[in-house]
Amino acid sequence: MSRWNDAPGPRRADRLALVLMAATALAFATFSASRPAEAAPPQDQVLVPVGGSALGGLTTNPALSPLFSVNTHDYVIRCGVGLNVVSLHLIAATGTIQAGGQSGATVDLSVNLGEGQAAVVGSSANQYWIRCLPHDFPVLQIANQHSPPPGWYLTGNITSSTTGPASGLYAMILDNNGTPVWYQAAPGGAINVEQLPGNNIAWIPSVGPGLGSDPNGAFGLYNLDSQTTSSVRAPLPPTDPHELLQLANGNRMLIGSPAPIGQAFVDCVLQEVNPQGGLVWSWKASDHISLTESTRAQPVNYNGRQVQDVYHCNSIDVDQTTGNVLLSVRHTDAVYLINKVSKNVIWKMGGNTTREAGAVYLNIVNPADRFYAQHDARFRPNGDISLYDDHSQQATGNARGVEYAINPGAGTATLNFSYQNGPISNATGSFRRNAVGTDNIVGWGIRGGSGFDEFDATGGTAQGLLMTMRFPNGESEYRVVKVDPSALDVNLLRSTAGLPRPVSPSTLWQPLGGVLTSRPAAASWSPDRLDAFVRGSDQQTWHIWSSNGQWSGWEPLGGSLTSGPGVASWSAGRLDVFVRGSDQQLWHQWFDGNHWSGWEPLGGVLASSPSAASWSGGRLDVVVEGSDQQVWHRWFDGNQWNGWEPLGGQTNADPAVASWSAGRLDIFVRNLEGTLGHRFYEGQWSPWEWFAGSLTSGPSATSAFSGQLDVVGGGVSGVPQRFEYSSGWRNWQSLGGATTQTPAATRRDSLNEDVFVTGTDGQLYHTALSSAPGFGAATRQQAAPSRQAAPSQSDAGRL
Structure with missing residues (x-):
């Protein structure tokens, strides 16, 4: 190397603290020609075997909801912003349990959870998930639980809290x-x-x-498998x-709500759309429903113009036998059956x-049974019609779920069920019944005490209530919609809940001082040692x-570097450090457990x-970017240095190398x-494969056991991101903070990974991450990367 010196060392930890940002996790999607459509979600849960x-x-502080039962496997606690210390009190069913290094009839321990993270407690065969809800998640009040039939409840809040702490807006699936x-x-x-x-x-x-007046409005479809969102919109906008x-x-x-310039009212256009987004069929309300049918037209601001909302279509159902369409129109207080072919109103x-x-008018036999400002009209298997009667703006009466037996020949509709x-409800709401009427759910819409009631065939008597949920x-x-338990995979729901999750709050980064002018490098030769x-x-x-958790002072090792260092350890007490010298060549220095060597070119x-x-004692592999912007590889086999070997890759940043077993390089x-x-590399080199996303630094890589890889790189705004392979590639996980250099990652053992970054203030920062193989693994597993398929193939198990 051209020049080495012993200039004064870096200043200690008296630098200003790094300004760490609570960054949103980068929504990377991974792909290659052979990758399945699904992407394994991040496995950021804290594991408590x-x-x-x-x-x-099991009891917790903050308090567990619901109360623990051995047959209930999903729980929540209410958490604050950032890092939450959660106390766990574990109780053995009989005898003793072992957890957190303790053993006894009871065990007390604590875990740190970021908002959205889960603690998974128990054995791999019998897990209990405890979700740390975001600080602004709405309070749900659950009561009157009497063993409702299995299923998932899909709902969400459309307004924030009016009392208590301010709540955010969330879509949610309840058990x-x-x-x-x-x-x-x-x-x-x-x-x-x-x-869907x-x-x-x-x-x-x-x-x-x-109603829908935004010309760019659209439904978002969140895909649980890929954790990506697509859009569905009405071809004749705006989307209602x-x-x-x-x-x-x-x-x-779908429904469109157009009000063209020069038109004084908002129309309603039903639209059937194919999977490609093309218009298949449409029906316009103003062609078939007279404006004089409107009973509660309301003025609305429609993109800066005052127009009348005369229809306000709010639900569609389709008869699976005839194809005819059932339409609820709130501002006519009426439900219509439309002939799909002729488009005429049948009744x-x-x-x-x-x-x-030509349309039949169905007279409601008892005037007291009339509905007003209704929502969610649906066909029933027996030919009846169910709907939610908001009963808006009526002096007497209540909101209710109702069902009518219809007789078009007699021109009558007779109420035969009411709850x-x-x-009353000011707007929205729903009423859904299963095929035989033994499971019924009313969603109360916009009113005090909004939420839902679930009841059995007795019509909601005190004995018939199955469950109630309120937003206190x-x-x-x-709306509230209940689907069969088999319709959704519980493991997929758990692993994708609340993405992206701020799983590593900024307070977890530890400043270690120094005045850095490069990326760091890190290695570990035992579970209690980091370098x-x-x-x-x-x-x-x-x-x-x-x-053993105690950091030393800084030690100078000399040299005149023009880059950051690299380091590897092949056994306890051994460190090998590599740098680029001022002459741009590779230089090597090693520590044998007692002394540092000199530098060799x-x-x-x-x-x-x-x-x-x-990958083993006596073996070293080094990769660099060459002057031709491809990756070059050199290795030491225990006796001599070999190479250089060109590997392609076309890069302008620091490359990374890791090994999970002898004979394997990534x-x-x-x-x-x-x-x-x-x-x-496994006897020969694989082709290159690529993952979508945008890195702002080179990657760092590490592994502690066969079949596992961790990659860390800078994402958007320099936020460190973690990308893990363990029975499948997982989504990128934000680690918070910010760096302008390539991070460094190393594993002490199969449970602990350590990440180091150069902070924006020039200090070295460190955070420790935890994970465990085979515990809470990805729902959709993939085999380890291997040479069994070329990138153009689609065999399960490829990246």
């Missing part, structure tokens, strides 16, 4: 205990939360006052938020008697280490920091477009 006896009891097993933040409100085929959860935010109905033929029905139920020529509980702080909902290396402001190598013309790995690069690339 329990051995010995079965778990018989039979009213526990939110899945949720997503829903800016603008979670209107019309529905399950292909593991899609759909909802739409507010798209205009009272009231309905997204999945049809048996694969098409969907009208409710409202005034004005109707399209009411509380005041004043939030309201649009980190940096380039100081004097351009020489500096070293700091931790033994290893040649090459480097354009990056080196990265090093070891190399990662950021290509010229900022995309992460990967190839591996």
Whole structure:
């Protein structure tokens, strides 16, 4: 190396603290020609393995909801912003249990959870999930639980709290205990939360006052498998938020709410849309429903113009036999049956008697049974019609779920079922019944005490109530839909709840001082030992280490570096450090447990920091970016240095190398477009494969056991991101903070990973991450990367 010196070392931890940002996790999607459509979600839960006896009891602080039962596996606690210390009191069913290094009839321990994170307690065969709900998640009050039939409840709040702490807006899926097993933040409100085929959860935010007037409004479809969102919109805009109905033929029905310039009212256009978004069929209300049928027209601000909302269509259903369409029109207080072919109205139920020529008017036999401002009209298997009667703006009566037997020949509609509980509803709401009427749910819409009641065939008597949910702080909902338990995978719901999750709050980063002018490098030779290396402001190598959790001071190692260092350890007490010297070649220095060696030159013309790995005692592998922007590889076999070997890759950043077992190497690069690339060696080199996303630094890689890889790189705004392979690639996980350099990652053992970054203030920062193999693994597993398939193939198990 051209020049080494012993200039003064870096300043200590008297630097200003790093300003760490609470960054939103980067929504990376991974792909290659052979990758399945689904992407494994991040496995960021905190694992609390329990051995010995079965778990018989569990209490927590903050308090667990619902109360623990051995047959209930999903729970929530209410958490604050950032890091939450959660105390666990574990009770053995019989005998003793082992957890957290303790053993006894009871065990007390604590875990740190960020908002949205879960603690998973128990054995791999019997897990209890405890979700740390976000600080602004709405309070849910669950009561009258009497063993409702199994199923999932899809709903969400469309307004924030009116009392108590301010709440956010969320789409949510509850289990039979009213526990939110899945949720997503829903800016603008979670209107019309529905399950669609292909593991899609759909909802739409507010798209205009009272109805859809935003020309760009659309339903978002969140795919649980890929954790990505697509859009569905009405081809004849704007998209109305009231309905997204999945049809048996694969098409969907939506509503448009147009009010063209020069038109003084808002129309209603029903639209059948194919999976490609093309218009298949449409029907316009103003062609068939006279404006004089409107009983409660209201003025609305429609993109700066005052117009009349005369129709306000709010639900669609389709007869699976005839294809005819059932339409609820709130502002006519009426429900219409429409001939799908001729588009004419077949009958009208409710409202005034004005109707399209040839249509039958169904008179409600008992005037006291009339409905007003209704929602959610549905066909029943027996030919009846059910709906939610908001009873808005009526001096007497209550909101209720009702069902009518219709007789078009006689022109009558007869109330044969009614359930009411509380005041009128100002808007929205729903009423759903299973095929035989033994499971019924009324969603109360916008009113005090919004939420839902579930009851059996007795019609909601005290004995018939199955469960009630309320928003005690004043939030309201649009609809509640219950689906079969088999319709959604509980493990997929758990692992995708609340993404992206701030799983590593900024308070977890530990400043270690120094004045860094490069990326760090890190290695570990045992579970209680960490070593980190940096380039100081004097351009020489500096070293700091931790033994049993205690950090040393900084140690100078000399040299004149033009990059960050790389380091590997092949056994306890052994460290090998690699740098780019001022002559741009690779230099090597090692520690044998007692002394540091001198520096040896290893040649090459480097354009990056080196990265090093070891797969066994006496073996070293080093990768660098060459002057031709491809990756070059050199290795030591225990007797001599070999190479250089060109590996391609086209990079302009530091490459990374890791080994999970003897004979295995994994190399990662950021290509010229900022995309992460990967190839591996198992007797021969695989082709390169690429993952979508945008890195702002080179990657770092580490592994502690066969079949596991961790990659860490800078994402948007320099926020460190973690990308893990363990029975499948998982989504990128934000680690918070910010750096302008390549991070460093190392594993002490199979449970603990450590990440180091150069902070924006030039200090070295450290955080410790935890995970465990085979515990809480990805729902959709994939085999380890191997040479069994080329990237153009689609065999399960490839990246």
